[in-house]
Amino acid sequence: MFEYLPNIIFVVVLFLGLYFFSRNLHRLYRNINLGKQIDVSDNKKQRFINMSKIALGQGKLIKRPISGFLHVVVYVGFIIINIELLEIILDGILGSHRLFSSYMGSFYGYLIGTFEFLAVSVLLAVSVFWIRRNVIKLKRFFGDNMKGWPKNDANIILYFEVVLMVLFITMNATDLKFQEMNSGNLISGYIYGFFSDYSIESLHLIERASWWAHIIGILIFMNYLYFSKHLHILLAFPNTYFAKLNNIGEIDNLNSVTKEVKLMMDPETAFSNDVSESDEIDKFGSSDVMDLNRLQLLNSYSCTECGRCTSVCPANITGKKLSPRKIMMDTRDRIEEVGKNIDLNNGNFIDDGKTLLNDYITKEELWACTSCNACVQECPISIDPLSIILDMRRYLVMEESSAPLELNNMMSNIENNGAPWPYNQMDRLNWKE
Amino acid sequence: MxxxxxxxxxxxxxxxxxxxxxxxxxxxxxxxxxxxxxxxxxxxxxxxxxxxxxxxxxxxxxxxxxxxxxxxxxxxxxxxxxxxxxxxxxxxxxxxxxxxxxxxxxxxxxxxxxxxxxxxxxxxxxxxxxxxEGRLKIEGGEYKGKKITYHDPCYLGRANNEYNAPRELIKKLELELIEMKRCKSNGLCCGAGGAQMFKDAEKGDKEINIERTEEALETKTSVIAAGCPFCNTMISDGVKAKEKEKDVKVLDIVELIVTAQDL
CATH class of the missing domain: 3.40.50 (Rossmann fold)
Structure with missing residues (x-):
C-alpha cells in the first residue's frame, strides 16, 4: 500500500493545481463577460493568421531586436521544455522513471539535450532581463504606476523561471541512471561532476527533491498567472485573435447614436415600426469597466506592462500624465475590484461608489491623448488603449458635457457653421480668390 | 504672378x-x-x-x-x-x-x-x-538635390498604412530624403491629432510639436515636408519657436511640386 503513496500524493497535488487553475480561469472568464458583447465572429481566417503571426510567431516583438530576441529565447524554451512535462506527469501518476527513455531510444537523448540547452539559454536571457530591469533600470520599466506589486511581480516571474530551470538541470544532473546513459546530458553532465563525492543515497534524495520541487513549482507558477502580468502567456493568443482587423485609424460608429441621429434627421421614422419601444437607451461611452466591451477587458488582462506603448506616446514623452500602459493596468485593477465585490456579495455587484473614471483614470490623462495610434501600433500583442480613452471621452462629452471649454467652442462651431473655427460656411470657396 | x-x-x-x-x-x-x-x-x-x-x-x-x-x-x-x-x-x-x-x-x-x-x-x-498613368510628369526643380526630411502624418501613415506615396513624389523631385529617427510606423505625432489642435495641451514639460520639430531639425535639412495641413501648422510653429524659420521651410509635398514645375 505504502509503495503507492508517492503516486497518490502526486495525483492529489496535480488535481489541486488543476482545480485552482480552473477556478482562476473561471473567474477570469466571468470578469471579462461583465463587459459588453462585441461581434468578433467575422473573418476567421484573417484572425487566425494574425494570431499565428503576432502571438505564435512573435512577429511584432522583433521590432525591438534585443528584447525581442531574448523574449523569443524564453518563449521557445518555455514551450519546448514543457514537452518534458508530459513525461513528468506520466511518471508521477504511474510511478515510472523517465518513461519515454525506454520507447524513444537514442532520440530521447537528443530531446533532453535540447531541453537542457534551452534551459541554459532561458537562464541567460532571464538574467539579462533582470539586469535590464534592476541594474540598467531601463526607463520604460519605471514611471506612472510601476511601483509596488507591478514592480515585484516582474522580478518574481524572473526568479520563478530561474528556480524552475535550475531544478530541471539539477534533477538531470543527480539522476544516476540518466547520467549513465550519457546521452542528452549536454549540460547536466558537467554539473554531475560537481556531485561526484556524494553517496548514491544523497544523489537519489537530491534528484527526488528536485523532481518534486520542479513539478510543484510549475503548478504554483500556473496558479500565479491569474494574479500576474504573466497571464499574457495564455491571453496573448485570444487577444491577437480577437483584435481589430480594420485600419487602426478607424473608430467604430456607435449604433445607439446612429439610431438617434436618424430619428433626428428624419422624424418620420419615429412613427415607423422599425423603432420598437422596448429599445433601451444605452449609456453613451464608458465611465466604468462594465461599460467597456469584452475585448477591452481581455486587453487589460493580457497586458504585460512592458511599457512599449508608453515609451512611444507623444503625450507621455513630453511629460503629460497620460500613459497608455496605466490605462490598461487601471482597467485590470478596477475589473478585479469589481470581480471581488461580486464574489463577496453572492454574485451581485453592490455599488462601491467608485468608477474607472476619476477613481483610477483622470480627465487630465484622457484629454492629453492625440489619438495618434502609436501605442496601438507598438503593442506586441495588439492591445488597443486608444479605444478605452475614446470611450471614456465619449462618456465625458455625451453624458457629462464636461469637455474642456476650448473643445466645446470647437464643437459648437462645427454645429453652427460646419467648421471647427467660427467662419461662415458661405465663405468656404473664398480660398480661390 | x-x-x-x-x-x-x-x-x-x-x-x-x-x-x-x-x-x-x-x-x-x-x-x-x-x-x-x-x-x-x-x-x-x-x-x-x-x-x-x-x-x-x-x-x-x-x-x-x-x-x-x-x-x-x-x-x-x-x-x-x-x-x-x-x-x-x-x-x-x-x-x-x-x-x-x-x-x-x-x-x-x-x-x-x-x-x-x-x-x-x-x-x-x-x-x-x-x-x-503618365498624365503627370515631375522633375527636379528649384530644390533639386537639396536635403529634405518628411514628417509622416499619423492619419495617413499609421492609421492607413500609406508611407510610400509621399516618398515616391519626393524621389521624383530628385530631393535627397533624410529620414528622422522616428519615421514611418514609428513616426511621432505633431501634437494636433485627437482634437488637440483646438485646445491647449495638458501640463507637461514640453510641447509635442517642439519635440517633433527638434527631431526634424536634427536632420539638418532645409525643408521639412508634410502631407497634412495640421502637421504643417504645428511644425511651422515649432520652427518659429526654435527661431529657424529663415533656414528651414515647412512645405506640403504639392507646394514642392508647384515650385519645381514653376506652376
Missing part, C-alpha cells in the same frame, strides 16, 4: 449635366486657414496644369466630424457624417481626393458603415496614380 485658378463646384457640373472624374474634398483647414489655403491652391494648380476634371463642393462642404468624433462627441460626428453623405450621394460621387489626412481617414474608414461608400485618396496617392 498668380495665375487664375480654374475651380468648378459639383453644382456647376450638375447644371451642365456632367460628372467630374474626382471630387476634391478641401476640408476646413484647406478652406479657412491661411497657411493651409496655400496648400489647397498649390494642389489645384497641379490639377489645372494637367487638366484634371475635378470639382469641389464649395459651400455645400461641411466638417467631416473628425475633431468632434475624437473629442468623444459621437452625436455631432454622425450628424456631420450623415449630412455630408447625403450631399455626396445626391451628386453620385464615386472618387474623392483630399489634402487632409484627417478628412481622408474619416471619409474612407468611418463613412462606409453610415452609408457613404466612396473611393478615397490622399492627394499624394492621387498624384502618384497620375504619375503612373
Amino acid at each position: 498668380e495665375k487664375n485658378l480654374h475651380v468648378k463646384t459639383m453644382a456647376d457640373f450638375a447644371a451642365e449635366g456632367k460628372e467630374p472624374e474626382v471630387l476634391f474634398w478641401v476640408g476646413c483647414a484647406g478652406s479657412f486657414d491661411d497657411r493651409a489655403k496655400k496648400i489647397t491652391k498649390a494642389f489645384v494648380k497641379i490639377l489645372n496644369s494637367i487638366n484634371v476634371d475635378f470639382a469641389v463642393l464649395g459651400t455645400e462642404e461641411s466638417c467631416t466630424g473628425d475633431p468632434a468624433k475624437r473629442s468623444g462627441n459621437e452625436f455631432l460626428f454622425q450628424m456631420q457624417a450623415m449630412t455630408n453623405i447625403e450631399v455626396l450621394n445626391s451628386y453620385d460621387v464615386k472618387t474623392i481626393v483630399t489634402t487632409c489626412p484627417h478628412c481622408f481617414n474619416t471619409i474612407k474608414n468611418e463613412y462606409p458603415s453610415l452609408g457613404g461608400k466612396f473611393k478615397v485618396l490622399h492627394h499624394t496617392q492621387f498624384l502618384n496614380n497620375l504619375l503612373k
Whole structure:
C-alpha cells in the first residue's frame, strides 16, 4: 500500500493545481463577460493568421531586436521544455522513471539535450532581463504606476523561471541512471561532476527533491498567472485573435447614436415600426469597466506592462500624465475590484461608489491623448488603449458635457457653421480668390 | 504672378449635366486657414496644369466630424457624417481626393458603415496614380538635390498604412530624403491629432510639436515636408519657436511640386 503513496500524493497535488487553475480561469472568464458583447465572429481566417503571426510567431516583438530576441529565447524554451512535462506527469501518476527513455531510444537523448540547452539559454536571457530591469533600470520599466506589486511581480516571474530551470538541470544532473546513459546530458553532465563525492543515497534524495520541487513549482507558477502580468502567456493568443482587423485609424460608429441621429434627421421614422419601444437607451461611452466591451477587458488582462506603448506616446514623452500602459493596468485593477465585490456579495455587484473614471483614470490623462495610434501600433500583442480613452471621452462629452471649454467652442462651431473655427460656411470657396 | 485658378463646384457640373472624374474634398483647414489655403491652391494648380476634371463642393462642404468624433462627441460626428453623405450621394460621387489626412481617414474608414461608400485618396496617392498613368510628369526643380526630411502624418501613415506615396513624389523631385529617427510606423505625432489642435495641451514639460520639430531639425535639412495641413501648422510653429524659420521651410509635398514645375 505504502509503495503507492508517492503516486497518490502526486495525483492529489496535480488535481489541486488543476482545480485552482480552473477556478482562476473561471473567474477570469466571468470578469471579462461583465463587459459588453462585441461581434468578433467575422473573418476567421484573417484572425487566425494574425494570431499565428503576432502571438505564435512573435512577429511584432522583433521590432525591438534585443528584447525581442531574448523574449523569443524564453518563449521557445518555455514551450519546448514543457514537452518534458508530459513525461513528468506520466511518471508521477504511474510511478515510472523517465518513461519515454525506454520507447524513444537514442532520440530521447537528443530531446533532453535540447531541453537542457534551452534551459541554459532561458537562464541567460532571464538574467539579462533582470539586469535590464534592476541594474540598467531601463526607463520604460519605471514611471506612472510601476511601483509596488507591478514592480515585484516582474522580478518574481524572473526568479520563478530561474528556480524552475535550475531544478530541471539539477534533477538531470543527480539522476544516476540518466547520467549513465550519457546521452542528452549536454549540460547536466558537467554539473554531475560537481556531485561526484556524494553517496548514491544523497544523489537519489537530491534528484527526488528536485523532481518534486520542479513539478510543484510549475503548478504554483500556473496558479500565479491569474494574479500576474504573466497571464499574457495564455491571453496573448485570444487577444491577437480577437483584435481589430480594420485600419487602426478607424473608430467604430456607435449604433445607439446612429439610431438617434436618424430619428433626428428624419422624424418620420419615429412613427415607423422599425423603432420598437422596448429599445433601451444605452449609456453613451464608458465611465466604468462594465461599460467597456469584452475585448477591452481581455486587453487589460493580457497586458504585460512592458511599457512599449508608453515609451512611444507623444503625450507621455513630453511629460503629460497620460500613459497608455496605466490605462490598461487601471482597467485590470478596477475589473478585479469589481470581480471581488461580486464574489463577496453572492454574485451581485453592490455599488462601491467608485468608477474607472476619476477613481483610477483622470480627465487630465484622457484629454492629453492625440489619438495618434502609436501605442496601438507598438503593442506586441495588439492591445488597443486608444479605444478605452475614446470611450471614456465619449462618456465625458455625451453624458457629462464636461469637455474642456476650448473643445466645446470647437464643437459648437462645427454645429453652427460646419467648421471647427467660427467662419461662415458661405465663405468656404473664398480660398480661390 | 498668380495665375487664375480654374475651380468648378459639383453644382456647376450638375447644371451642365456632367460628372467630374474626382471630387476634391478641401476640408476646413484647406478652406479657412491661411497657411493651409496655400496648400489647397498649390494642389489645384497641379490639377489645372494637367487638366484634371475635378470639382469641389464649395459651400455645400461641411466638417467631416473628425475633431468632434475624437473629442468623444459621437452625436455631432454622425450628424456631420450623415449630412455630408447625403450631399455626396445626391451628386453620385464615386472618387474623392483630399489634402487632409484627417478628412481622408474619416471619409474612407468611418463613412462606409453610415452609408457613404466612396473611393478615397490622399492627394499624394492621387498624384502618384497620375504619375503612373503618365498624365503627370515631375522633375527636379528649384530644390533639386537639396536635403529634405518628411514628417509622416499619423492619419495617413499609421492609421492607413500609406508611407510610400509621399516618398515616391519626393524621389521624383530628385530631393535627397533624410529620414528622422522616428519615421514611418514609428513616426511621432505633431501634437494636433485627437482634437488637440483646438485646445491647449495638458501640463507637461514640453510641447509635442517642439519635440517633433527638434527631431526634424536634427536632420539638418532645409525643408521639412508634410502631407497634412495640421502637421504643417504645428511644425511651422515649432520652427518659429526654435527661431529657424529663415533656414528651414515647412512645405506640403504639392507646394514642392508647384515650385519645381514653376506652376
